[in-house]
Amino acid sequence: MQLQQLQYFVAVAETRHFTRAAEVVHVAQPSLSQQIKALERELGADLFLRARGNITLTDAGEALLPLARRILADADTARHEVLELAQLRRGRVRLGATPSLCTGLLPDVLRAFHDRYPGIQLLIEEGGSHDLVRELARGALDLALVVLPLPTASPALTTVELLREDLVVVSSPESPRPGGGRRAVRITDLEGERLVMFRHGYDLRELTVAACRTAGFEPDFAVEGGEMDAVLGFVRAGLGMAVVPRMVAARSGRGLRVTPLARPGLHRTIALAHRSDVAPPRAARELQRMLLER
Secondary structure (H helix, E strand, C coil), rough: HHHHHHHHHHHHHHCCCHEEEEEEEECCHHHHHHCCCCCHHHHHHCCCCEEEEEEEEEEHHHHHHHHHHHHHHHHHHHHHHHCCCHHCCCEEEEEEEEEEHHHHHHHHHHHHHHHCCCEEEEEEEEECCHHHHHHHHCCCCCEEEECCCCCCCCCEHHHHHHHEEEEEECCCCCCHHHHHHCCCCCCCHHCCEEEECCCCHHHHHHHHHHHHCCCCCCCCCEEEEHHHHHHHHHHHHHCCCCEEEEEHHHHHCCEEEEEEECCCCCEEEEEEEEEEECCCHHHHHHHHHHHHHC
């Protein structure tokens, strides 16, 4: 089994078309078809059901696809690791993070990393913890900043707790103060308030809604479905208030009133995760060190 054959197989699986797959991998279509047939002979099973205008995966093809993607991702990581020069003058890091961490935690750390290693390419992917865990597992990321506990148990990942962050309530300075103007508000003070809520799958949404339900009420949404920047913009416009991380509120500038939550408050635990079966590349290990020492 050759990496080139797996690359061709993945291309056909993703395009569901031999000619388009050949264009994607820059090879003649007959050569691609021959390599796919050679792979099928070696594996002893057909990988595709071939019908005019309709290419579908067999059960064997479905089983091979995630493994092939992981093998190709690991080979790509190994290639970049070997190509790195001494003292990290060249390379890349593929880092995943939730949008709130991209806004709050990462800018200062990435600036320090870039100042120290200007030749390292930083590739950042934003997403919810569930999506980032999936991308880590298939080898598309080297590291990811995720919110604990993970949405699903994942023994193939190693996680190291990074920080525990308070959540606060943000509102427009032109709107009435939450909680009747107290310096700190309780979760129960949010009952009846109009909230600006994040999209489904967003860690902060699940945490806030769960806290409201534990307090005995269903939250009332003025608007929902946004990412972090959109939520903060809606709050500034006076559409409602939102529960956000303290670091995000601190970096968001003017136009927001920040009110802490009374004890015990709300918190979230941030962890740095990577695959347990593959050591992160050298550049990623250096970024990991800087994050842990921040």
